[in-house]
Amino acid sequence: MYGKAFAPEYQGALTTLSVNSSLTDVLAAGTEQLRAAERAGQHGEAARSGLAVAEAHRRLGRIGEADRAWKASYRAARAAGDIAAMAWALWSGGTLARQRGSLALARRLLHLAAELGERGGDIVVRGYSLAGLAETGRIQGDYEAVGRLHEQLLSEARRRGEARHTVWALEGIAQMHRNTGAYDMAYAMFEEAAGIAARADDRRGHAWALRGLADVVSVRDGDTERALALLSEAETTCRAMKLSGALAYNHKMRGNVLYRAGRYGEARDQYERALAEFRAMSEPRGEALARLGLAKSLARLGRDRADTAAELADLAVALERIGLRHARTMVARAEEEFGLRAQGQDSSRGQEHSGLRVQKASGLPAPGQDSSRAREHSGLRAEVVR
Structure with missing residues (x-):
């Protein structure tokens, strides 16, 4: 049902990179390609290689570098007139904003990314951006508003056979169940996520699923040693991929x-x-x-x-x-x-x-709504992208 996991944020000349590539390798390859594209005046390629650079810096915890990289990627995409690449840059910026605790900015950037993804005909970045909005609401504890969106994205990912996104959605819903005391449901969903991730060779998703399983095993079963063993297995992957x-x-x-x-x-x-x-x-x-x-x-x-x-x-x-x-x-x-x-x-x-x-998702606008806002921000004001 599910194919091998892939990393759509590795684009252009970097599509050969694996979802499991070490982040230091991604950063090295992305930086090399970015410099070559800039020397050649290839704005589109600079935008897409710059996206990989931004994501590598973000996941390595290099916040300042990630912030500069996603903004540069956005500017290059805008210069190339590539709406989809603009959307990907905004997705990266919104994800970084959430990581930094700037949740209002995260919602704004991710909403813009979803709108531009739809306008640019890139259903993947639209889905990733909506997923980012859902995750932002989830970590705030706004479960009622984003529960249905998580379920919708899970259904779409299953239908398309996208292992990585299916794993993400399962883990998000499982976390909400865990936080509301539905431990058996949470365990089952984390377990399914771990199985899909393992078969699709999504090591990052597998590591997060193991962490979720360890949490439930600890709080529900009181099985400390099994929980620690699961975390040790996940830690091995985290260290290998940086x-x-x-x-x-x-x-x-x-x-x-x-x-x-x-x-x-x-x-x-x-x-x-x-x-x-x-x-x-x-x-x-x-x-x-x-x-x-x-x-x-x-x-x-x-x-x-x-x-x-x-x-x-x-x-x-x-x-x-x-x-x-x-x-x-x-x-x-x-x-x-x-x-x-x-x-x-x-x-x-x-x-x-x-x-x-999970009866409603009224806290999040539909992707096609508020198109005037997309036009207003299609060039993002200087204070955001400078």
């Missing part, structure tokens, strides 16, 4: 597993490790989550209650600023865990998403 972000989230999850097992000293070490990795790549969401785990571990190891309370209060502000509803609920639960707030206080927040409802 997946800095995925590796940091792997280490953060290892901290979660150890914390649940009462191994607080080991958990502290993993959270400190992940925190340093997230800070090195300017990833505020991961940083905040690692800080939360570290604060809880230190509290269990005897940290002063006042210091714990101050850290959690600061985290609550940081998470509100980013707009992460589910993570904000986690802080409230930590405050309750350590007796730092009245039991049940603000409980409506914790119950807000207690059921996974």
Whole structure:
């Protein structure tokens, strides 16, 4: 049903690169091709090779370089009059914005990318951009708004036999089920994602699916050793492909597993490790989550209650600023865990998403709507792309 996974963001002369190519290899090949295209005045090729450069930098955690690269790719695409290439550059920029915690900018760029993808006749970038919008809503905890969009994208990916996108959609829906307590459903979807990724040779997708399985095995079954083994398997892939972000989230999850097992000293070490990795790549969401785990571990190891309370209060502000509803609920639960707030206080927040409802996606405009906005931003204002 599914063919071998491929990487549509590797374009032009770089289509021979594999979805499993080391990011350092992608960066080297992309930079070489980009320079050659620029010397030859080939704007279209510069845009497409620049996209690979931007994505390699982003996944390696090199935020400044990624930001400059996607903007340069957009300018080259605009100079070439290539609407689809413009859309791909905006998709990269929107994905980077989400990684940096700039969720409003991420939604704006990804919405523009979806519109331009449709206008340019590139259904793949349109799908990737809608997926980016769905993921942005999901990490904010806005499950009701994006649940149906996840399901729609999963259906489209299955119909076209796109293994990589099917895996992504399954993992996103599984994560929502896990966060709302539907552990059996989450496990089944992570397991399906892992199987499809393995058969399609999508090592990145497989690593993320293993991380999801480890989480469920830990929280549902209390099977610490199996969870750690799954994370170790995923870590091997992350290191081989130089997946800095995925590796940091792997280490953060290892901290979660150890914390649940009462191994607080080991958990502290993993959270400190992940925190340093997230800070090195300017990833505020991961940083905040690692800080939360570290604060809880230190509290269990005897940290002063006042210091714990101050850290959690600061985290609550940081998470509100980013707009992460589910993570904000986690802080409230930590405050309750350590007796730092009245039991049940603000409980409506914790119950807000207690059921996974996927009846509507009203929080996201349809790809064909608001075409005037696409025209308004088809040249993106200078403050975005300078």
